[in-house]
Amino acid sequence: MSAHQHAEGLMSHEPEKVTMEGRNKILGFWLFLGAETVLFGTLFSAFVALRHNVGDGPKASELFELPTVFAATMILLFSSLMSVFAVQAMHRHQVKAMIGWLVATVVLGLGFLGLEITEFTTYVSEGHKMNTSAFSSSFYTLVGFHGAHVAFGVLWITLLILQILKKGLTVVTAPKIYVSAIYWHFIDVVWVFIFTVVYLMGKVAA
Amino acid sequence: MAAHAANAAHAHHGHKVKRYKGLMDWLTTVDHKKIGILYLLAGGLFFGVGGLEALLIRIQLIKPMNDFVGADTFNELITMHGTTMIFLGAMPMLFALMNAVIPLQIGARDVAFPFLNALGFWTFFFGGVLLNISWFAGNVPDAGWTSYVPLASPTYNSGHGVDYYVIGLQIAGIGTLLGGVNFMATIINMRAPGMSFMRMPMFTWTIFITSALIVFAFPVLTVGLVALMFDRLFQANFFETGSGGSAVLWEHVFWVFGHPEVYILILPAFGVISEVVSTFSRKRLFGYSSMVFATVLIAFLGFMVWAHHMFTTGLGPVANALFSIATMLIAVPTGVKIFNWLFTLWGGSIRFTTSSMFAIGFIPTFVMGGVTGVMLAVAPADYQYHDSYFVVAHFHYVIVGGLIFGIFAGLFYWWPKMFGRMLNEGLGKLTFWTFFAGFHLTFFVQHFLGLMGMPRRVWTYLPGQDFDTMNVISTIGAFLMGVGVIVFLINIFVTAAKPRNAKADAWEDGRSLEWSIPSPPPEYNFKQLPLVRNYDAWWRVKMDGQAEMPAAEPPGPIHMPSPSIMPLIMSIGLFIGGFGFMYDKLYLAIGGIGITLVCMLLRSVFDDHGFHIEEDEQEKGVHA
Numbered sequence: 001m002s003a004h005q006h007a008e009g010l011m012s013h014e015p016e017k018v019t020m021e022g023r024n025k026i027l028g029f030w031l032f033l034g035a036e037t038v039l040f041g042t043l044f045s046a047f048v049a050l051r052h053n054v055g056d057g058p059k060a061s062e063l064f065e066l067p068t069v070f071a072a073t074m075i076l077l078f079s080s081l082m083s084v085f086a087v088q089a090m091h092r093h094q095v096k097a098m099i100g101w102l103v104a105t106v107v108l109g110l111g112f113l114g115l116e117i118t119e120f121t122t123y124v125s126e127g128h129k130m131n132t133s134a135f136s137s138s139f140y141t142l143v144g145f146h147g148a149h150v151a152f153g154v155l156w157i158t159l160l161i162l163q164i165l166k167k168g169l170t171v172v173t174a175p176k177i178y179v180s181a182i183y184w185h186f187i188d189v190v191w192v193f194i195f196t197v198v199y200l201m202g203k204v205a206a
Numbered sequence: 207m208a209a210h211a212a213n214a215a216h217a218h219h220g221h222k223v224k225r226y227k228g229l230m231d232w233l234t235t236v237d238h239k240k241i242g243i244l245y246l247l248a249g250g251l252f253f254g255v256g257g258l259e260a261l262l263i264r265i266q267l268i269k270p271m272n273d274f275v276g277a278d279t280f281n282e283l284i285t286m287h288g289t290t291m292i293f294l295g296a297m298p299m300l301f302a303l304m305n306a307v308i309p310l311q312i313g314a315r316d317v318a319f320p321f322l323n324a325l326g327f328w329t330f331f332f333g334g335v336l337l338n339i340s341w342f343a344g345n346v347p348d349a350g351w352t353s354y355v356p357l358a359s360p361t362y363n364s365g366h367g368v369d370y371y372v373i374g375l376q377i378a379g380i381g382t383l384l385g386g387v388n389f390m391a392t393i394i395n396m397r398a399p400g401m402s403f404m405r406m407p408m409f410t411w412t413i414f415i416t417s418a419l420i421v422f423a424f425p426v427l428t429v430g431l432v433a434l435m436f437d438r439l440f441q442a443n444f445f446e447t448g449s450g451g452s453a454v455l456w457e458h459v460f461w462v463f464g465h466p467e468v469y470i471l472i473l474p475a476f477g478v479i480s481e482v483v484s485t486f487s488r489k490r491l492f493g494y495s496s497m498v499f500a501t502v503l504i505a506f507l508g509f510m511v512w513a514h515h516m517f518t519t520g521l522g523p524v525a526n527a528l529f530s531i532a533t534m535l536i537a538v539p540t541g542v543k544i545f546n547w548l549f550t551l552w553g554g555s556i557r558f559t560t561s562s563m564f565a566i567g568f569i570p571t572f573v574m575g576g577v578t579g580v581m582l583a584v585a586p587a588d589y590q591y592h593d594s595y596f597v598v599a600h601f602h603y604v605i606v607g608g609l610i611f612g613i614f615a616g617l618f619y620w621w622p623k624m625f626g627r628m629l630n631e632g633l634g635k636l637t638f639w640t641f642f643a644g645f646h647l648t649f650f651v652q653h654f655l656g657l658m659g660m661p662r663r664v665w666t667y668l669p670g671q672d673f674d675t676m677n678v679i680s681t682i683g684a685f686l687m688g689v690g691v692i693v694f695l696i697n698i699f700v701t702a703a704k705p706r707n708a709k710a711d712a713w714e715d716g717r718s719l720e721w722s723i724p725s726p727p728p729e730y731n732f733k734q735l736p737l738v739r740n741y742d743a744w745w746r747v748k749m750d751g752q753a754e755m756p757a758a759e760p761p762g763p764i765h766m767p768s769p770s771i772m773p774l775i776m777s778i779g780l781f782i783g784g785f786g787f788m789y790d791k792l793y794l795a796i797g798g799i800g801i802t803l804v805c806m807l808l809r810s811v812f813d814d815h816g817f818h819i820e821e822d823e824q825e826k827g828v829h830a
Contacts, residue, residue, distance in 0.1 A: 020395070024318040028391040031421055035383060039425035042462075046433060046444065046455060053450025055443075130440055134450035137442035141433065159810060172813050 013091055015174035022175035029179045033186050040190050043145055044197060047138040051202070055133035060202030063128055065119075072115040073195050076150075079108035080188035083157075083181040090177055095169045098177070102161050105184065109154040116147050139198065146194055149187050156180055223768045223817040234769035236320035237729060241327050242305030243624065246617075248331050249298030255338065256290035257691060259283045264648075264684040267677050270669035280665035281348035282367075286341075288351030289371065292471070293378055294334040296609055300474045301330075301385055303616045304413045306624045308389060310720035310727060311407045313398025313736045313755075318391040319384075320767045321814070326384035328777035333378025336784050340370035347371035350663060352464070353434070355445035355456045360438045366788055372435045373784040379424055379431070380780070386420030389413055398719070399758040400738035404498070407718040407741075408484075408491055411498050412477030415505045416470050422509070423466035430459035439787060457519060461512035469508040472604060473501060475612025476543055479565045482615045483547050485715050486562035487554025490742055493546040500539035500546075507536045517588045526585040533583035540576055544569060559713070560634030564615035567642050571611065575603030578653065593663070596656025602649045614641070614694075621701075622708035626726045633697040641690030647683025651676040717745040722755045730764045733824055763818040770814070776805045 016022050051060065086101035120140075130140050157180050160173070167173055226234050235241060263283050266274045275283065309317055317323050340346045345366040349358035358368045393414045397406070406414070434456070436442035443449035445456050484491040491497060513521060513529040547569055556562065578600040582588055591597055614637070621629045655676050660667060667673050708725040716722075719736055722744045734757035740746050747755055783798025785791070 024391055024395050027395055028318060028322075028387055031387045031390050035387065035421045035425045038422050039429055042426045042429035042459060046429070046459070049452060049455055050444070050450065053452075055450050130436070130442055131449075132443075134443040134446070134452070137433075137436065137444055137451070141436060141442070141444075159807065163811065167813075176810070 015090070015093075015169065015171050016178035018171045018174075022171060025175045025179055026182075029182060033182065036186065040142075040145070040193075043138075043142040044193065047142045047198065050134040050138045051198075053134040055135075057132035057136055058126060058128050060135070060139075060198075063123060063126065064199050064202050065122075066199065066203060068115060068119060069195065069199050072112050072119075073191065075108050075112045075115070076188055076191050079105050079112065080185055082108060083184045087178060087181045090169065090174060093169065095164065098169070099161055099164055102157055102164075102177075106154055106157050106161070109150055109157070109184075113147065113150055113154065116143070116150075120144075143194060143198065146187065146190055149190070153180070153184055153187055157184070223815075226769060230771075231769070233774050234324075234771045236316075236324045236767050236769055236773075238305045238309050238317050238320065238323060239624070239726065239729075241323050242302045242307075244327050245298045245302035245305055245330075246624075248327075248334070249295055249302055252290050252334055252338075253295035253299065254691075256287050256295050257688065259287040259290065261684055261688060263287060264681040266665065267667075268681040269677070270667050270671075270674060272666055275665075277665040278348065281350075281663075282346035284663055285347045285350050285353075285371070286338075289337065289347065289375070290334075292351065292467070292605075293375060293382075294330075294337070296471055296605070296613070297382060298330060298334075299613050299617075300416075300471070300609075301327075301382075303478065303613070303620065304385075304389060304474065307620055307720055308392065308410055308413055309396070310623070310723065310731060311410045311718050312393060312396060312401060313719045313732060313738060314392065314396040315731050315735075315764065316396075316767065317388050318395055319388045321770060321773065321809070322384050322388050324770070325773035325776060326381040326388065328381070328773045329384070329780060330378045330381035332777040332781040333374050333376070333381065336377060336781055337370055337374030340367060340374075343370070345370065352460055353456075354460075355434070355437075355453045356447070358434065359445055360441075361446070368434070369438060369788045372431050372438065373788060376428065376431045376435070377777075377780050377784055379428055381777075382420055383424045383428075386417040386424065389417040390421060393417070398732075398735050398738050401743070404495065405738055405741045405743065408480035408494070408497055409474070409477035409718075412473040412480075412501055415501050416473045419466045419470045419473070419505055419508065423463050423470065426459060427463035427467075430456065430463065433459070435787070439790075454516075454519060457516050458512070461515045462509075464515065465512040466505075466508045468601075468604070469505055471609050472612075473505065475568070475609045475616075476501065478612045478616035478619070479547060479568055480550075481718070482561050482565040482619050483550050485619070485713060485717055486557045486559060486565070487551050488557075488715050489550055489554040490717075490745075491546070492549035492552075493542070494741060496542055497546050500542040503539040504536060507532060507539075511536065514583055514585075514588075517585045518592045530583050530585045534580055537576060537580050544573060544576075557713075557715070559618070560629070560631055560638055561615045561618035563635065563638045564611050564618065567638065568608065568611040568615065571603060571607035571642075571645070575600060575607055578603065591656060593661055594656035595652040595660045595662055598662045599649045599652035599656060602645075602652075606645055606649070611642075614638075619713070620720075622712035622725045623720055624726060625701075626706035626708045627701045627704055628708050628712060629701050630697050633693055633700065637690045637694045637697065639690075640686050640693060644683045644686025644688075644690055647686060648680050649683070651679050655680075711744075711748075715745075717742040719744055719755065722747070728824070730766060730819055730824070733764075734761055735759050761821055761824075763820050764824065765816055765818055767816045768814050772805045772809060776802045779803075779805065 012018055016026065082101050082104040086098050086105060089098035089101055128136050130137055160176055160180055163176070164173055232240065232244065262275060263280070266272055266280055305323070309315070343366065347353070347367045347370055349363055349368055349371070353368060353371055356362050393406070393410060433442070433444040437444050437446060443451040445451045445453055447453055480491055480497060511529055511533045513525060514533045517526050517529075551566070578596070582591055582597065582600060618629055618634055621627070655673060658672060660673050710724050711721040712725055719738070722736065723732060736743070736755035737758040744755065779798045779801030781798070782801065783795050786794030786796070786798055
């Protein structure tokens with residue numbers, strides 16, 4: 001049955017699960033996140049295998065500035081919280097509140113990206129480049145992949161905000177919001193592991 | 207479902223969807239049946255290319271110190287033969303069967319994501335084309351299908367050859383991953399009313415598990431290829447030992463993907479064999495639930511054994527012992543399957559069609575491949591077998607004798623369902639006997655060549671080592687297999703000229719839902735979704751004396767997704783972007799990826815409302 005048949009009026013508590021298309025989208029996205037977990041798992045494995053091989057470049061303990069990274073972590077965690085509020089607002093059919101929370105999600109995501117770009121620029125100026133050592137290559141690939149995911153998420157959620165403004169909350173748009181929220185949480189969880197494995201372990205296990 | 211009919215009754219029918227004809231129909235289709243045929247065409251094309259490469263390899267090895275092709279060309283041939291056959295020949299032909307059959311077997315009108323399905327096909331196709339363009343660019347990958355570093359590193363492989371491997375497989379891999387996600391979601395969410403998991407046909411089960419393997423194994427290859435690409439294009443140091451990188455890391459990453467990959471290949475063949483053996487023995491599959499359990503167990507163990515490809519790398523006795531035992535464990539569920547097929551045949555009233563001959567030929571052939579597999583799993587003995595023709599013989603017994611026999615069995619079995627025409631049985635049996643005999647001639651002797659010390663991947667050998675006769679036999683066998691494939695192609699053309707008159711239940715002994723609808727099925731597959739009451743649902747309905755599956759819903763307008771050219775354009779975007787990365791043309795890289803991203807944006811912004819096929823149009827039966 002097609003999604004648009006329900007578009008007017010028939011909104012349930014969970015509009016994202018009303019149509020078969022919506023349910024497929026959510027299940028398919030969870031499966032995709034399973035694949036993403038393996039992807040990041042492999043990047044983590046490569047990083048853990050190579051992180052002590054710094055060559056002539058700077059060591060992790062010399063490089064990392066924990067206060068900045070901690071700030072970035074908090075910003076991303078709060079961004080994830082904002083997207084929880086957005087989905088809750090969606091379940092109450094409060095479209096304006098939902099858009100507000102989504103805007104907050106995007107703004108915090110941009111803040112995180114800003115901090116990460118500053119961080120990378122500083123590292124490069126300190127002689128920690130992609131081709132410096134095996135440590136630097138695996139560091140930029142792992143953290144950079146995460147950063148690219150954040151950037152994609154920011155663009156995606158922005159596009160969804162514009163769509164909601166144009167089309168309103170329907171059984172077609174609701175699954176998109178829901179799926180983007182689980183994507184955003186996933187990115188957040190990956191960052192928690194990066195913060196632990198890359199930064200905290202980098203500081204202590206020098 | 208009553209709600210469905212009520213809703214559909216006053217649904218808007220105002221959406222006009224452009225329906226294409228001819229070539230544009232095939233370029234824009236999102237119908238799983240047509241995508242299956244596209245996979246078969248493209249997979250068959252690449253299978254032919256890989257086969258020609260195999261024949262060139264065998265001509266080179268027909269006599270000692272031959273100089274038919276040079277050493278460099280030989281390296282390119284073995285690399286492209288392996289890569290092409292696995293990623294572009296075998297897997298797409300499996301995707302052809304799963305696209306053609308799975309939605310029909312579970313009683314669904316389409317897959318969960320028809321658009322993604324088309325996108326998956328086109329990314330696979332353009333990835334494969336990119337890889338094969340390397341022949342024309344004069345820079346062919348030559349580091350083996352496993353592309354081990356440092357051989358594949360920028361230091362020792364400075365041309366663009368390995369770049370074609372890395373980027374071609376990356377693009378093709380996107381398609382495979384999308385297919386895996388799609389078929390998992392389809393099988394979980396789209397089964398007909400009453401079809402519980404333990405009522406699913408065995409082929410559906412194996413595709414479900416294979417899809418799960420794809421979802422969890424392919425991202426590992428993605429990362430490996432990204433790392434190698436960064437090493438080659440951006441001077442990263444993942445595998446550069448001089449700068450702290452690790453060559454063994456590539457071996458781990460490749461085989462953590464690579465071993466599940468062999469189960470991705472063989473499990474669907476197990477599924478095909480289960481269907482074919484059961485249908486042509488006219489018996490319920492023996493030990494259905496143990497078959498399901500064995501499939502799941504093989505998949506689970508398949509993730510724990512990757513290091514048996516690395517026994518000689520030097521991981522130490524503890525690691526070798528553990529991986530050795532884990533590998534031998536896989537023989538147990540595999541043995542369960544072999545005995546289940548034998549017990550299904552036992553006491554059955556067996557029909558020897560081409561399809562069932564391939565299935566019956568599969569059983570002893572695959573057992574031989576399994577036995578050499580257990581021999582290779584003995585780590586100390588593997589030091590003798592490693593990198594010899596014994597290994598080549600082993601994996602061709604499981605991949606050709608297992609998977610390709612399975613694909614032939616499946617193609618002969620489901621051909622009437624896909625195309626509405628029965629393949630010629632006489633020509634089919636000729637294909638079976640030439641291919642079967644040719645296969646054993648080619649590879650049986652290679653066991654002994656390996657045990658006598660002939661190393662694999664070496665372009666020639668010296669006379670006087672007793673290698674000569676067996677290499678001649680092997681080459682003759684390879685040409686006999688070529689004859690079998692040519693007879694199969696003739697069969698296809700002969701069949702295509704015949705009228706399209708296959709019956710719905712083409713073999714009369716069909717057991718699962720695909721045989722309850724016309725051959726080929728209408729665009730929407732099922733006019734009314736069927737109600738499933740047991741395993742072998744269609745067989746049981748026939749045994750109860752009924753002519754049709756009971757319906758689970760009243761007839762009504764059927765909603766269909768719109769065709770779209772976007773999957774093709776997105777894949778062309780990635781194809782262009784790939785060349786941009788390879789040849790350092792930033793504008794091409796950005797432009798190509800940009801095309802793909804813009805298509806994603808358009809797809810998100812413009813909703814696909816699809817269209818409806820009304821009840822009166824359904825009678826006409828829009829044929830695939």
